Amino acid sequence: MLKIAKYPDPILRKTAKPIRDFNAALEKLAENMARVMFADDGIGLAGPQVSQSQRIIVVGDGRGDHYEVYVNPEVTFFSKDKTSTEEGCLSLPKIFGNVTRPKKIHLKYQDLEGNVIKEKIKGLKSVVIQHEVDHLDGILFIDRVEKITKGQDILDSLKK
Numbered sequence: 019m020l021k022i023a024k025y026p027d028p029i030l031r032k033t034a035k036p037i038r039d040f041n042a043a044l045e046k047l048a049e050n051m052a053r054v055m056f057a058d059d060g061i062g063l064a065g066p067q068v069s070q071s072q073r074i075i076v077v078g079d080g081r082g083d084h085y086e087v088y089v090n091p092e093v094t095f096f097s098k099d100k101t102s103t104e105e106g107c108l109s110l111p112k113i114f115g116n117v118t119r120p121k122k123i124h125l126k127y128q129d130l131e132g133n134v135i136k137e138k139i140k141g142l143k144s145v146v147i148q149h150e151v152d153h154l155d156g157i158l159f160i161d162r163v164e165k166i167t168k169g170q171d172i173l174d175s176l177k178k
């Protein structure tokens with residue numbers, strides 16, 4: 019079982035590397051990431067969060083334990099209209115805060131076979147994907163947060 023890297027683990031601040039090998043090991047990594055995500059009741063997980071500095075994210079779609087895998091995801095469009103969501107993160111347990119992000123995105127990514135896919139995404143899925151793509155660039159939701167709603171004390175103690 020993969021272990022979740024918790025803030026302030028420095029791996030969370032590194033820029034993750036593009037994936038070039040679409041092989042069985044990558045499939046296994048995606049599977050293991052999904053397992054860890056569901057075990058911790060998450061709806062999204064990025065490579066660096068399991069100490070794999072690679073550009074891969076998995077996102078649950080709310081249908082039981084079904085999930086989607088995005089390799090080398092790249093947001094190619096952000097809508098001007100924004101939405102505010104209370105976000106949390108498996109790497110920052112028990113800390114929550116409001117983050118405003120673009121409502122809709124266009125995403126370009128690869129599937130586990132390396133096929134390039136372009137998708138228009140809105141709703142909660144758009145927010146989750148933006149949060150996870152941030153992880154690939156070493157950005158955490160606490161960098162974008164307007165207001166911590168829960169766990170300010172925990173965050174303060176971690177920052178010390």
Ligand SMILES: [Zn+2]
Pocket residue numbers: 106107108109149153
């Ligand atoms: Zn996160």
